[in-house]
Amino acid sequence: MEFFSSDRTTFARQVRLASARNGVQNEVIIWSAIIAILAALCAFSWTFCMYVFGRPEKAFNYNLLLDLGKLPQLKDYQPGNAPRGRFHTPRDLYQLYYNNDSRALRALSSVLRRQFITNFNGVERVTYVRGNYLLQQVHRLGPEDVFPSGLVLRGQAEDYPNVVLEYVLPASVVPDAAFASAPKGVFEIGGAAVCAAVINVSRLNEDKLVFTAVPIVYGAQETSSGLALDLAPPARLNLYGRLPVVREAEVGKP
Numbered sequence: 460m461e462f463f464s465s466d467r468t469t470f471a472r473q474v475r476l477a478s479a480r481n482g483v484q485n486e487v488i489i490w491s492a493i494i495a496i497l498a499a500l501c502a503f504s505w506t507f508c509m510y511v512f513g514r515p516e517k518a519f520n521y522n523l524l525l526d527l528g529k530l531p532q533l534k535d536y537q538p539g540n541a542p543r544g545r546f547h548t549p550r551d552l553y554q555l556y557y558n559n560d561s562r563a564l565r566a567l568s569s570v571l572r573r574q575f576i577t578n579f580n581g582v583e584r585v586t587y588v589r590g591n592y593l594l595q596q597v598h599r600l601g602p603e604d605v606f607p608s609g610l611v612l613r614g615q616a617e618d619y620p621n622v623v624l625e626y627v628l629p630a631s632v633v634p635d636a637a638f639a640s641a642p643k644g645v646f647e648i649g650g651a652a653v654c655a656a657v658i659n660v661s662r663l664n665e666d667k668l669v670f671t672a673v674p675i676v677y678g679a680q681e682t683s684s685g686l687a688l689d690l691a692p693p694a695r696l697n698l699y700g701r702l703p704v705v706r707e708a709e710v711g712k713p
Contacts, residue, residue: 516572518698525695533692534578535677541654542578542675544585549616549624552588552670556660568659568702575658575673576696586657588672591617591647592624598705599633605700606673606693609633612646612682613705621666624648625703626655627673628680630688646682648672653680659702669703 511520515530524530536542547555559567574582592614600609609629616622626648648655659671674680677690 514569514573515576516569516698521576521696521698530576531578532694533576533696534675535692536654536675538651538654538676541651542582542585544587544654544656546587546589546650547657549588549590549592549619549622552586552657553619553622553668555586556668559660561662564660564662568661571656571658571660572698575656575675579656585654587650588624588655588657588670589648589650590624591645592626593617594644594646595623596705600627600629600704602697603700604704605696605698605702606704607695607697608693609688609690611704614646617645621668623663623667623669625669625671625705627658627671627704628682628688628690629673629677629693630690632689634686652676661703663707671702671704 511523512529515521515524521530556564556567571586574585579585592612593616594612594614596611596613598611598613600606600611606627606629608631609627610633612626612628614624614626616624626646653674654676655672655674657670657672661669663669674690675692677692679687679689681687
């Protein structure tokens with residue numbers, strides 16, 4: 460009897476020890492899983508933050524950062540304090556970007572928009588445009604566009620036909636006179652008086668490039684056709700909107 464009692468006691472002790480070891484192992488597994496999940500969440504959070512703050516030109520990132528107050532409002536520059544840059548002729552711009560394929564142009568355009576959105580923080584030389592352009596189309600901006608109000612003058616470079624320019628003029632009020640007649644004439648983009656910064660480049664066809672530019676010197680301005688506008692930087696952009704703004708099929712239509 461003592462033998463069986465001792466045997467049962469030993470067996471019970473072994474069972475308890477095995478159960479204790481299993482419990483410890485289970486706790487180790489659970490805590491290891493928790494630590495792994497927390498580490499993955501930390502890595503995801505770090506990667507997500509780096510992506511959001513590093514790519515503010517993406518629509519989701521831009522809206523999130525703006526709502527969190529982590530992006531500055533677009534600055535209203537004056538001619539004397541606009542960021543330093545080079546004022547390119549249409550030929551200059553063409554030679555600067557022509558050798559890039561469509562994929563490279565999209566990447567370069569993302570950088571240009573990022574610079575614009577961040578008020579050119581850390582940018583040594585802004586890409587500005589100047590020149591005379593034969594007016595092809597006047598487009599009224601709306602909520603579906605990148606700039607929610609104002610108008611776009613689209614024209615072909617007078618001295619370099621392979622360059623097409625969209626000149627975005629952000630304004631809360633646009634007179635109907637801007638659309639009263641068929642587009643004609645020439646509009647001029649000066650130099651330091653308006654500081655028209657390029658924010659997008661795309662390929663229209665094998666030979667032609669389309670540039671989108673916006674003046675960063677706002678306030679009262681008058682186009683070469685005599686149209687007076689009170690330009691102002693928008694409080695929020697719609698980066699889900701398309702660039703170029705004007706579709707090729709719309710050119711020449713009222």
